[in-house]
Amino acid sequence: MALLEVDDLSVTFARRGQRTVRAVDGVSFSVDAGEVVGLVGESGCGKSVTSLAIMGLLPKQPGLRVGGKAVFDGTDLLQLDDRSRRDIRGRDIAMIFQDPLSSLNPVVPIGVQVTEVLTRHRGMKGEAATKEAAQLLDRVGIPDPRRRLKEYPHQLSGGMRQRALIAMAVACQPRLLIADEPTTALDVTIQAQILELLKELVRDSGTALMMITHDLGVVAGLCDTVNVLYAGRVVETARRRPLFREPRHPYTVGLLGSVPRLDSGRGERLNPIPGSVRDVLPWPEGCAFAPRCTRRVDECVGEPPQLVLAHDGRSYRCVNPAPVPGATQAEAEDLYRATPTGDDAVAAVPTAAEPGSVPAQAVPTDPPAPPGLGSREEESS
Amino acid sequence: MSEQDVLVEVRDLKVHFPIKRGVLFDRTVGHVKAVDGVDLSIPRGKTYGLVGESGCGKSTLGRALLQLTPPTGGEVVFDGVELGKLPAGKLRALRRRMQMIFQDPLSSLDPRQNVESILTEGLQAHGIGGGRDERRKIIGETLDKVGLPRWALSRYPHEFSGGQRQRIGIARALVLGPELIVADEPVSALDVSIQAQVVNLLDELQDSLGLTYLVIAHDLAVVRHISDTVGVMYLGALVEEAPSDRLYTQPLHPYTRALMSAVPVPDPDLEDRRERILLAGDLPSPANPPSGCRFHTRCPWAQPTRCSDERPVLRDIGGSRVACHWAEQIASGELRPHEVAAQITRPTDEGEDPSVVSAPSEPGSYV
Numbered sequence: 067m068a069l070l071e072v073d074d075l076s077v078t079f080a081r082r083g084q085r086t087v088r089a090v091d092g093v094s095f096s097v098d099a100g101e102v103v104g105l106v107g108e109s110g111c112g113k114s115v116t117s118l119a120i121m122g123l124l125p126k127q128p129g130l131r132v133g134g135k136a137v138f139d140g141t142d143l144l145q146l147d148d149r150s151r152r153d154i155r156g157r158d159i160a161m162i163f164q165d166p167l168s169s170l171n172p173v174v175p176i177g178v179q180v181t182e183v184l185t186r187h188r189g190m191k192g193e194a195a196t197k198e199a200a201q202l203l204d205r206v207g208i209p210d211p212r213r214r215l216k217e218y219p220h221q222l223s224g225g226m227r228q229r230a231l232i233a234m235a236v237a238c239q240p241r242l243l244i245a246d247e248p249t250t251a252l253d254v255t256i257q258a259q260i261l262e263l264l265k266e267l268v269r270d271s272g273t274a275l276m277m278i279t280h281d282l283g284v285v286a287g288l289c290d291t292v293n294v295l296y297a298g299r300v301v302e303t304a305r306r307r308p309l310f311r312e313p314r315h316p317y318t319v320g321l322l323g324s325v326p327r328l329d330s331g332r333g334e335r336l337n338p339i340p341g342s343v344r345d346v347l348p349w350p351e352g353c354a355f356a357p358r359c360t361r362r363v364d365e366c367v368g369e370p371p372q373l374v375l376a377h378d379g380r381s382y383r384c385v386n387p388a389p390v391p392g393a394t395q396a397e398a399e400d401l402y403r404a405t406p407t408g409d410d411a412v413a414a415v416p417t418a419a420e421p422g423s424v425p426a427q428a429v430p431t432d433p434p435a436p437p438g439l440g441s442r443e444e445e446s447s
Numbered sequence: 448m449s450e451q452d453v454l455v456e457v458r459d460l461k462v463h464f465p466i467k468r469g470v471l472f473d474r475t476v477g478h479v480k481a482v483d484g485v486d487l488s489i490p491r492g493k494t495y496g497l498v499g500e501s502g503c504g505k506s507t508l509g510r511a512l513l514q515l516t517p518p519t520g521g522e523v524v525f526d527g528v529e530l531g532k533l534p535a536g537k538l539r540a541l542r543r544r545m546q547m548i549f550q551d552p553l554s555s556l557d558p559r560q561n562v563e564s565i566l567t568e569g570l571q572a573h574g575i576g577g578g579r580d581e582r583r584k585i586i587g588e589t590l591d592k593v594g595l596p597r598w599a600l601s602r603y604p605h606e607f608s609g610g611q612r613q614r615i616g617i618a619r620a621l622v623l624g625p626e627l628i629v630a631d632e633p634v635s636a637l638d639v640s641i642q643a644q645v646v647n648l649l650d651e652l653q654d655s656l657g658l659t660y661l662v663i664a665h666d667l668a669v670v671r672h673i674s675d676t677v678g679v680m681y682l683g684a685l686v687e688e689a690p691s692d693r694l695y696t697q698p699l700h701p702y703t704r705a706l707m708s709a710v711p712v713p714d715p716d717l718e719d720r721r722e723r724i725l726l727a728g729d730l731p732s733p734a735n736p737p738s739g740c741r742f743h744t745r746c747p748w749a750q751p752t753r754c755s756d757e758r759p760v761l762r763d764i765g766g767s768r769v770a771c772h773w774a775e776q777i778a779s780g781e782l783r784p785h786e787v788a789a790q791i792t793r794p795t796d797e798g799e800d801p802s803v804v805s806a807p808s809e810p811g812s813y814v
Contacts, residue, residue, distance in 0.1 A: 257709065342611070
């Protein structure tokens, strides 16, 4: 049985006088004990909201609705009251955030912040807690841990802060670690250090890791199973190697095609995905990716594509998936069928976002989307 | 490279920022040497890529090249004219030929100006295009070049998506018909799928307009993709400069090797196979750089002689310029990497001496 089973999770934000936004729209995936699972997607695809919903960290505001199930070791996290959720949080499930400076308390020394976890969940006090905290810092590779304990977050460098945050997260040997873009704010050489540390922790302690990232390179080196999210739904799930070798969903194909690679030559053209994340169709009206998709057919519009289960645990949500090299007869027919009807469908679906008449998401009165890779919940459906 | 038509030549460029202390009387207690002696030249129509980690001075170098930050020393020669000695008026006139694209398209565009007004401002300042109609024509052509529709003119920056905003930023740079464009992290604020669109656009514009680029980025894959020559910076100085393909296939400087091995590649097979050089610790403070070779505190190949007391200069090794005393020996495998203890780096340099302590991280460990 899986350690964490997320089933049809949905998160909606409603505000008076504004459209209701479905940030997460029926996400299902599972994490086995000791497994590294990746959630990959661009800004606004709902990956961060998914993790916050599982942890129960979404701001309690009227208009927020969380549906579905997130079963961790037999208990549905979404049904728990605050008190028992606090018991689980930090002890069984811990989280590492993107920006270490804003997730650490700036006016409290590192040591106090680390021992707080130990006191709360493991009942340690005084010298014993300090000793354990120093050991934790040492374990995540912070030199001279005794001295660091007395220091404030601003006295540490970015990489060290992230290490301190990881130390706090692993303090109670959680069974599940959720890392939300843990290396996005860091330089590449520091990123390599942190990823190496996470790999070691997973290997040594058998902790399951849920890795949320936009960087396909990070996924390639770390994750066992990868879930690709688009517009609040999982569009493809696969083991790491099959996903990169033969991606089936056109969005995954597009993502892989648009990343410049270190081992490709100068001036080789990239194959970007046309349009932007704003050009989405609401899921009930068809495939959200259809407006940007190059393999679009008539069946894409009208009703949402069903999840297709393929062999060895793969699944994708597409009616006209990219062919596998050396495809079977049926798949070759699929391709043939796609070609003649493709153009009509292209004409039928809007392609570019016009500020005045953007289909689903961007209405000119919307607040501007912040640029960058951070997720923006209100943007996606 | 001397026989080529060189558009920009930078000689021994230095930008030092004073560190001030005191309330009533500002005392200068030291300098942050953001850029400390950089030589480079960019041939016309080519792209020079500048990579390095945050705080290595790459953005400052780009700004100093355009004289947006006054350099402390050295000279910048643009098309035969030395910029540092020009009077302000002449420099302003020359600015038409060198433009900049910024990282964050939203904060570098005025939210209260519509696109037309953003694009007209530069034309008016430089007195290009006689009347309103002629300016409109120039602007319309520029919009076509960057792939924005004409109706964009009356809209405001917040009405566009990130990629479209970056296109506005590029249009603003292009509208004056520049020869040199300094692009400071042009795609790092964009989503992966949008990044590729903008990278392709920059490539196309170079082909059609013969532009010269200085692209500053921390993403090595992006830089490799669009650059002819790549310079790697570490703590205010170039440590290696080579043609893009050569740099990636045969990195000579230890820092370049480490940087290259740290970039994750979206290919599981490659990721599992390749050797990773993990650097210990963080970038030292540029206010108090290490003596000798600046990289010797983190270098897995550092030698007891020369590295800590003699600052290496860039020298030619088979087409690359490398600032390392032992580049040949490292390339031939004569020198082997060893473990390096991490040193504490203070984010704010408050005078406390960095102390050397042991760290469990292992540089050169195999993944």
